[in-house]
Amino acid sequence: MKKIITTKKIATTLLIGSCVLALAACGDKSANLNPQQPASLAQGQTADSKGLTESPYQSIFQDSLFVGDSIMEGLSFHDVLKEKNVLAGAGKTAEFALEDIDELAGRNPKQIFIQLGSDDILWPTDNPEEYSLQNYTKLIGAFKEKLPQAQITILSVTPVTAEAEKQEPRYKNISDYNQGLKELAEQENVGFVDLSPIFSDGSDDLYDSDGIHFKPKYYNKLLDLLKDQVK
Known part of the structure; x- marks a missing residue:
């Protein structure tokens, strides 16, 4: 009985670990799909105090x-x-x-x-x-x-x-x-x-x-x- 319980704990731990890794991977993919990289300003444009470009x-x-x-x-x-x-x-x-x-x-x-x-x-x-x-x-x-x-x-x-x-x-x-x-x-x-x-x-x-x-x-x-x- 003790061996069965131990086996179940190990299986549960492995399952949780797999879920965490999967979520982390999804997070990385989302970051790649929506990169928050600053765009360079077009020639002749300036950035105002809010970070918006102004012609x-x-x-x-x-x-x-x-x-x-x-x-x-x-x-x-x-x-x-x-x-x-x-x-x-x-x-x-x-x-x-x-x-x-x-x-x-x-x-x-x-x-x-x-x-x-x-x-x-x-x-x-x-x-x-x-x-x-x-x-x-x-x-x-x-x-x-x-x-x-x-x-x-x-x-x-x-x-x-x-x-x-x-x-x-x-x-x-x-x-x-x-x-x-x-x-x-x-x-x-x-x-x-x-x-x-x-x-x-x-x-x-x-x-x-x-x-x-x-x-x-x-x-x-x-x-x-x-x-x-x-x-």
Whole structure:
């Protein structure tokens, strides 16, 4: 009987030991799956008192608001600017942006930068450019009414890569659409900035994999081009 009890104790001890080792192994695996390693700061970024990264552009454009579609949304998605300085979203057109007037007025920006059109030129209507510019005119009028002291600047629609244009031929209309935006800016007495100098070297390394959207370094170039517009 004594031998049986001793054997049971040994078996129990071995079982407990196995469980402890198994738990320790699981703990190691969890640590590997969720490594708590500090990420290095991107070039030009600083860490605030809470350890969060801050773009140097955030102070320059702290009183600005960037309105647009998913391309403009990249400013906050890539943490170049804070979300409060960006009012943009995928599929946004000049018509849909009219729904954001109250939100925009509530943020009370001193400068408004607008970049819409990448989705507008794909709109299923007989003349998407004309339809878009009509809504663009309404949008600017609403901005002036709600925020009469704000400085308004229209940005040209960014080009796409040759491959993206091949897949969606309507992107060939970007140049004509940008000419329409330039004329609209003159008509409405607002600013206009041609973004083509950013792409003057013909390099595609700014683009994301779809050839339409952009990597973070594009947004640094964009804000470098625009910082003189901020008073």
